[in-house]
Amino acid sequence: xxxxxxxxxxxxxxLAVDQVSLDVQEHEIVSIIGPNGAxxxxxxxxxxxxxxxxxxxxxxxxxxxxGTPDYKISRMxxxxxxxxxxxxxxxxxxxxxxxAQHRHLNTNxxxxxxxxxxxxxxxxxxxxRAAYWLNRVGLLDLANRDAGNLAYxxxxxxxIARCMVTEPKLLMLDEPxxxxxxxxxxxxxxxxxxxxEDYRVSVVLIEHDMSLVMEISxxxxxxxxxxxxxxxxxxxxxxxxxxxxxxxxEA
Amino acid sequence: MxxxxxxIQQLINGLTIGSAYALIAIGYTMVxxxxxxxxxxxxxxxxxxxxxxxxxxxxxATLGVAxxxxxxxxxxxxxxxxxxxxxxxxERIAYRPVRGRHRLIPLISAIGMSIxxxxxxxxxxxxxxxGFPLLIExxxxxxAEDSFQTSISYMQITIFITTLICMTxxxxxxxxxxxxxxxxxxxxxxxxxxxxxxxxxxxxAATFVIGAALAAVAGLLLGMYYGSIxxxxxxxxxxxxxxxxxxxxxxxxxxxMLGGLILGVSESMTSGYLSGEYKDVVSFGLLILxxxxxxxxxxxxxEVEKI
Amino acid sequence: MATHNIKHALFSAxxxxxxxxxxxxxxxESAGTELKLTGASTxxxxxxxxxxxxxxxxxxxxxxxxxxxxxxxxxxxxxxxxPMPQEKRLKxxxxxxxxxxxxxxxxxxxxSRGSVDLATLVLIYVMxxxxxxxxxxxxxxxxxxxxxxxxxxxxxxxxxxxxxGVSFWVALPTGALIAALFGFLLGFPVLxxxxxxxAIVTLGFGEIIRILLNNWxxxxxxxxxxxxxxxxxxxxxxxxRRVKEEGNIxxxxxxxxxxDSTHKIIFLYLIALVLALVTFLIxxxxxxxxxxxxxxxxxxxxxxxxxxxLSRTGVKLSAFTIGAFFAGxxxxxxxxxxxxxxxxSFVFLESAIILAIVVLGGMGSQxxxxxxxxxxxxxxxxAREFSxxxxxxxGAAMVLMMVWRPQGLMPMRRIHIILKKQE
Numbered sequence: 001x002x003x004x005x006x007x008x009x010x011x012x013x014x015l016a017v018d019q020v021s022l023d024v025q026e027h028e029i030v031s032i033i034g035p036n037g038a039x040x041x042x043x044x045x046x047x048x049x050x051x052x053x054x055x056x057x058x059x060x061x062x063x064x065x066x067g068t069p070d071y072k073i074s075r076m077x078x079x080x081x082x083x084x085x086x087x088x089x090x091x092x093x094x095x096x097x098x099x100a101q102h103r104h105l106n107t108n109x110x111x112x113x114x115x116x117x118x119x120x121x122x123x124x125x126x127x128x129r130a131a132y133w134l135n136r137v138g139l140l141d142l143a144n145r146d147a148g149n150l151a152y153x154x155x156x157x158x159x160i161a162r163c164m165v166t167e168p169k170l171l172m173l174d175e176p177x178x179x180x181x182x183x184x185x186x187x188x189x190x191x192x193x194x195x196x197e198d199y200r201v202s203v204v205l206i207e208h209d210m211s212l213v214m215e216i217s218x219x220x221x222x223x224x225x226x227x228x229x230x231x232x233x234x235x236x237x238x239x240x241x242x243x244x245x246x247x248x249x250e251a
Numbered sequence: 252m253x254x255x256x257x258x259i260q261q262l263i264n265g266l267t268i269g270s271a272y273a274l275i276a277i278g279y280t281m282v283x284x285x286x287x288x289x290x291x292x293x294x295x296x297x298x299x300x301x302x303x304x305x306x307x308x309x310x311x312a313t314l315g316v317a318x319x320x321x322x323x324x325x326x327x328x329x330x331x332x333x334x335x336x337x338x339x340x341x342e343r344i345a346y347r348p349v350r351g352r353h354r355l356i357p358l359i360s361a362i363g364m365s366i367x368x369x370x371x372x373x374x375x376x377x378x379x380x381x382g383f384p385l386l387i388e389x390x391x392x393x394x395a396e397d398s399f400q401t402s403i404s405y406m407q408i409t410i411f412i413t414t415l416i417c418m419t420x421x422x423x424x425x426x427x428x429x430x431x432x433x434x435x436x437x438x439x440x441x442x443x444x445x446x447x448x449x450x451x452x453x454x455x456a457a458t459f460v461i462g463a464a465l466a467a468v469a470g471l472l473l474g475m476y477y478g479s480i481x482x483x484x485x486x487x488x489x490x491x492x493x494x495x496x497x498x499x500x501x502x503x504x505x506x507x508m509l510g511g512l513i514l515g516v517s518e519s520m521t522s523g524y525l526s527g528e529y530k531d532v533v534s535f536g537l538l539i540l541x542x543x544x545x546x547x548x549x550x551x552x553x554e555v556e557k558i
Numbered sequence: 559m560a561t562h563n564i565k566h567a568l569f570s571a572x573x574x575x576x577x578x579x580x581x582x583x584x585x586x587e588s589a590g591t592e593l594k595l596t597g598a599s600t601x602x603x604x605x606x607x608x609x610x611x612x613x614x615x616x617x618x619x620x621x622x623x624x625x626x627x628x629x630x631x632x633x634x635x636x637x638x639x640x641p642m643p644q645e646k647r648l649k650x651x652x653x654x655x656x657x658x659x660x661x662x663x664x665x666x667x668x669x670s671r672g673s674v675d676l677a678t679l680v681l682i683y684v685m686x687x688x689x690x691x692x693x694x695x696x697x698x699x700x701x702x703x704x705x706x707x708x709x710x711x712x713x714x715x716x717x718x719x720x721x722x723g724v725s726f727w728v729a730l731p732t733g734a735l736i737a738a739l740f741g742f743l744l745g746f747p748v749l750x751x752x753x754x755x756x757a758i759v760t761l762g763f764g765e766i767i768r769i770l771l772n773n774w775x776x777x778x779x780x781x782x783x784x785x786x787x788x789x790x791x792x793x794x795x796x797x798x799r800r801v802k803e804e805g806n807i808x809x810x811x812x813x814x815x816x817x818d819s820t821h822k823i824i825f826l827y828l829i830a831l832v833l834a835l836v837t838f839l840i841x842x843x844x845x846x847x848x849x850x851x852x853x854x855x856x857x858x859x860x861x862x863x864x865x866x867x868l869s870r871t872g873v874k875l876s877a878f879t880i881g882a883f884f885a886g887x888x889x890x891x892x893x894x895x896x897x898x899x900x901x902x903s904f905v906f907l908e909s910a911i912i913l914a915i916v917v918l919g920g921m922g923s924q925x926x927x928x929x930x931x932x933x934x935x936x937x938x939x940x941a942r943e944f945s946x947x948x949x950x951x952x953g954a955a956m957v958l959m960m961v962w963r964p965q966g967l968m969p970m971r972r973i974h975i976i977l978k979k980q981e
Contacts, residue, residue: 012552048865074867086862088855094977099855100866102848112847113840131977143977166866289754299581306584309595329580336576343570348961354753356960358700359917362757363956366910370950375582382588486906490765493758528773535762542755543747 001026001061001202002047002078002170008055009042016042018226019056024170024202029192031205031217035246039226040206041083044174047204048080049073060170075103077169081176083206085155089148093139093158096147097130100162126165133161137191153184160191170202171195177209185209189216214238222246256394256401261523262516267407267476269515270414274469275492276499276507277421278338278462284438284502285458286350291361292341293466294489295368300334300467301474301484302372305383319386323471330467337368338463342456365486373482380481383474410472417465418508425504430457438502487531491518494538500551509549567617571610578606644974651925655838658928662831666824674820674827676939678895681830682888683931687915688837688924689884694913695921695970696845697877698857699749700757702909703764707737707882709771709904711889716784716899717777726790730890737886738879745878749871764909771901783900787893789822790829797822830891837884838924844880846973853877854972907949914952917959920966929968 002024009017017039024030032040045051047058049070058066065073074080088096111119134140137157142150147158156176163171173192177185193216195201207213213220214234222229222243230240237243275297282290307329311322345364349357390404425431437444437454445451473488474480491514499510514534521533541548583603587594597603616623642650666674686708693701711733718724718732748759771778778784789797795809796802799817809825810817844850852873855863864870893899911934919930934952938945959966 050861050864069869070864071867071869074865079867080865082862082865086859086865088858088862090858090972091851091854092974095851095975098848098975099851099863099868102852103867109844109847109849112849113843127975127977134977144974162866289758291757299577302586303580305593306580306586306595309586309593310584312593313595333576333580336573340573340577345957345960349964352964353698355694355698355700355921356964358754358757359913360957360960362702362910362913363917363953363960365953366949367953367957370947370953372581374946374950376586379588381586382593384593490758490762494762497755497758526773528769532766532769535766538762539748539759542751542759546751546755 002204003059004043004047004056005059006056007043007046007053007058007066009039009046009051010054016226017046017053017223020221020223020226020228021056022221022228022231024204027196027200027202028218029196029203029205029216031207031213031220032223033207033210033213033220034223034229037225038223040223041174042226043223044080044172044204044206047073048078048172074166077167078172079163079166079168079170080172081156081159081163081174083174083178085152085159087147087150087155087158087162089146091147092144093134093147093150094127094130094143096158096162097133097165098126100165101126101129103166129165133165136164137161153180156180156184156188157191160195164195164199164201168201170204172204174206175208176205177207177212185212188212192216253394253399256399257523260399260401261519263401263403263407264523265516265519266512267410267515268473268519269495269512270508271410271469271473271476271511272488272492272495272515273508273511274414274417274465274472275488276496276511277418277465277504278459279493279496280499280501280504280507281434281458281462283496285434285441285455286346288346288354288357289361289493290341290346290459290462291358291489292345292364292368293462294485294487294492295365295372296334296337296341296463296485297466297470297488297492298480298482298485299337299368299372300330300463300470301383301480302376302381302470303333303467304330304471304474305381305480308384308386323386327468327471330471331464334463334467334470335460338459338466339456341463342459346459347452347455369482369486376482378482380479382479383477385475385478387475406476410476413468413472417468418504421461421465422504424461430454434458490538491534494534494541497538497546497548498541500548502552503548503550506548506550563618563620567614567620570617571614574610574613575606578609582606644976647971648973654925659831659835663828666827671820671823674823675895676936678823678827678830678891680932680935681827681834682892682895683912683915683935684834684928685830685837685884685888685891686912687919687927687931688834688841689881689888690912691916691919691922691924691927692841692844692853692877692884693881694916695923695927696850696857697853697874698753699874699877700753701760701878701881702757702906702913703760703762703767704881704885704912705904705906705909706760706764706767707741707885708889708892708908709767709901710737710740710882711886712893712899712903713771713778713784713889714886715890715893716787719788720784720786726788726890726894730887733890733893734883734886737889738883741879741882741885742875745875745882746871749874749878761906761909764904764906768901768904771904779900781900781902783898783902785898787897787899789897790826790894792825797825826891826895830895833887833891837887838928841880841884842924846975849873849876910949911952914956917956918967920968920970922970923966923968926966926968926970930966 004020004022007017007020008015020043022030022032032043034040042051046053046066049068049072052067056066057064060076060078088099091099131140134143137160139154139158139161142154147155150158160176177188180188189212192203196203205213205217217234219232220234220237221231222237224246229246230237230243278293279290282288304326307326308322311325316322341364345360346357349360385406387406387409390402392400392402394400425434433449433454434457436449437451441451495510495514496507497510498513499506499508514537517537518530518534521530583598583606585596585598587596665677690701690704693699714733714736715729718729744763748756751759772781791806792809794806795812796806797809801808809821852868856868856870856873860870915930915934916927918934919926938948
């Protein structure tokens with residue numbers, strides 16, 4: 001469903017991403033791994049429309065989307081999280097999920113001002129959907145807290161829930177396990193697999209935590225210094241000499 | 252022939268005003284380059300420089316000092332000292348305490364500062380125009396006696412040369428001196444410079460002070476050139492200079508010079524061929540157009556949004 | 559610590575002297591074509607020196623003073639209290655609003671004619687500030703040219719009445735819609751600019767509008783302005799002594815009472831009151847609607863908001879247009895109240911005053927903004943000897959508020975949507 005072909009991104013004199021390609025099929029978890037500064041997040045920023053790549057193509061369901069504004073890409077069903085959690089900290093947990101559903105609530109101003117039955121119905125539905133996802137990620141009891149006051153692991157889960165209420169086709173997670181303890185990481189594993197199995201969402205994952213990646217990925221792409229290094233199943237990657245060298249070299 | 256002379260006259264007038272704009276624009280561009288914020292009170296600092304110069308000139312005349320170079324030198328020194336102190340105070344009061352807060356906050360405090368300073372001078376010196384004596388008189392004339400003559404006044408030449416000297420000195424200072432190097436380092440990466448032991452607070456204050464000093468020079472020159480000043484004198488000039496800075500690429504010093512000259516020429520062409528009333532409209536229109544189509548300006552570097 | 563502090567304090571004191579002595583201590587006076595320089599009065603000189611001494615002392619004992627100030631909140635008994643539950647707060651707010659409106663309704667019958675007129679002006683500022691509050695407080699966009707939309711509203715009414723004889727009631731929505739259109743057209747290209755660029759561009763736009771009004775003499779009358787703007791009518795009843803338009807009847811004839819010019823002033827006041835109330839209620843409703851949440855989301859974290867499919871320009875544009883709409887509203891009322899408008903009324907200073915109201919009241923807080931609007935317009939009238947210091951004080955207050963209390967006098971309290979427990 002998603003295909004990245006020879007993606008390049010240049011900042012001034014720096015070629016941050018050089019000819020990276022990858023593809024994601026329906027209901028698949030694909031990971032992008034690589035040492036720090038390898039250009040993983042830049043690839044994400046291009047895919048989610050925050051950057052306009054300087055070369056290459058990104059196809060989503062057969063349509064070229066490189067250079068499309070970020071919010072339009074999100075509306076097509078490609079939704080992402082951020083390496084450093086980005087919540088609306090002064091809004092309550094449930095309100096974070098309501099903001100994400102603004103499209104489902106897209107009624108005109110007038111019907112909201114006079115509270116037409118249709119408007120109320122939509123408000124109620126989006127609250128229900130928010131409640132469903134809060135329950136799913138175990139945050140229902142905290143629904144009316146300020147999002148900024150949640151513990152770190154809870155914030156991560158809320159960010160994923162916030163993506164899921166938009167009913168995405170493809171979820172892009174930027175280091176979702178960063179800063180989580182082993183127990184939380186296991187929970188996260190379960191959650192990501194369930195997103196794929198139960199909600200039929202494809203997932204692209206950037207991750208440092210090798211155990212997480214190896215366990216849940218269907219396929220893995222390794223990039224190093226902006227260039228593609230290897231790609232394949234977790235088994236293949238584990239045995240790839242270049243990958244081992246790059247990682248040992250870094251360590 | 253006459254048309255050509257008229258055109259040249261507009262060009263000369265434009266370049267004169269433009270180089271003075273460039274002097275003021277340096278203050279915007281340097282501060283922006285380092286802390287990424289617009290110094291909204293800069294136009295007021297410039298206005299205060301002009302007032303100080305006028306007060307000094309009048310005072311010296313009362314005392315009977317008449318030797319022109321001495322009068323100008325003392326006026327310049329006084330204006331620079333007062334305006335630089337003002338620049339320092341602005342940074343200290345309206346910027347430093349709110350640095351690092353939400354973007355809107357330093358912006359509002361700076362606008363408050365600008366309103367405060369305008370009214371401070373208004374209350375202290377009245378709102379009327381003050382006649383500014385033209386101390387440098389005379390000039391060259393070209394063209395036939397009986398038709399349009401292009402003239403370059405000594406005042407215009409003075410403005411040119413002073414700007415040139417200031418710009419060269421500034422470039423050398425930035426390129427060679429310790430403080431200049433530190434300035435460049437801080438504008439590259441403030442946090443890192445801090446770690447490397449550069450006193451970033453001092454450097455930020457220094458940019459406000461340098462910008463203010465140059466604005467004071469412009470205040471003296473333009474005060475004399477226009478022949479009168481009032482407390483609102485800085486508001487429009489500040490906007491113009493800001494436009495010049497953006498036009499040239501905010502953060503870039505040669506850009507400020509280029510932007511100032513382009514703006515000055517387009518303004519004087521508007522006054523010369525259209526109507527003086529619309530020259531402000533032209534410069535604001537120009538500002539809006541640049542921001543829309545090339546927000547990095549002519550010589551600026553593109554900014555990458557950090558995600 | 560001591561020597562460093564004293565050095566710094568001395569430096570600060572000298573700077574204080576340098577920036578105040580020449581400007582405050584020496585007065586320029588034009589005598590004919592010559593300029594004369596006179597020393598200021600002794601009291602001014604003494605206060606300059608005093609100011610330097612105060613700065614010196616403050617900087618020397620800065621640490622202990624700031625420490626003492628740090629203790630201050632403990633003196634405030636309310637500081638540590640738990641914020642009251644939302645339901646209770648909303649109930650209190652509603653009671654407060656009802657009392658406020660009831661008081662405002664009684665006002666014209668107890669106050670003098672001049673006070674009612676002033677109150678109308680206050681209400682116009684309330685409308686303006688509530689509108690700007692949407693742009694600055696809720697959407698986080700600094701608009702320094704807000705007065706332009708106010709001017710558009712006022713001039714729309716003035717021109718429509720001059721050329722087409724349009725009445726107040728037709729002009730009111732038209733003026734607001736045209737102002738909103740201007741907001742939309744300006745906002746569309748500029749709203750993707752960063753905050754400080756946006757501030758400058760809106761400032762430039764405000765100036766352009768004013769310069770155009772001033773110079774397009776054939777249409778707007780230039781600096782002479784436009785006069786003879788009609789008063790509002792009440793169901794076709796006019797408030798003048800004599801009926802201006804054929805077929806209309808005058809208010810005092812209809813009710814068979816003696817003509818009194820205060821009727822008109824009271825009527826205008828009541829219109830302004832209703833409109834201000836409508837503005838308040840609409841904006842309060844908007845804050846709870848998806849569009850209000852989008853403003854908030856975009857203000858808090860633009861990148862996250864965009865990643866969720868919120869269009870940056872679209873969301874900002876809605877705030878900008880709505881803000882302009884209410885400015886147009888206020889402009890029409892203002893034109894009608896004055897009966898005469900000129901570019902003089904729409905200078906940058908007005909934008910600055912409205913911004914000061916929003917900032918002092920607490921960005922985003924509607925009650926705060928209303929109280930600040932009352933304070934900022936009424937206080938200078940009460941203390942006329944201080945009125946020339948008005949803008950000086952506003953400027954200083956804006957700086958001090960940002961340094962010490964950026965949330966304003968009455969900080970905004972969001973109305974949260976509560977998710978009720980479900981089975």
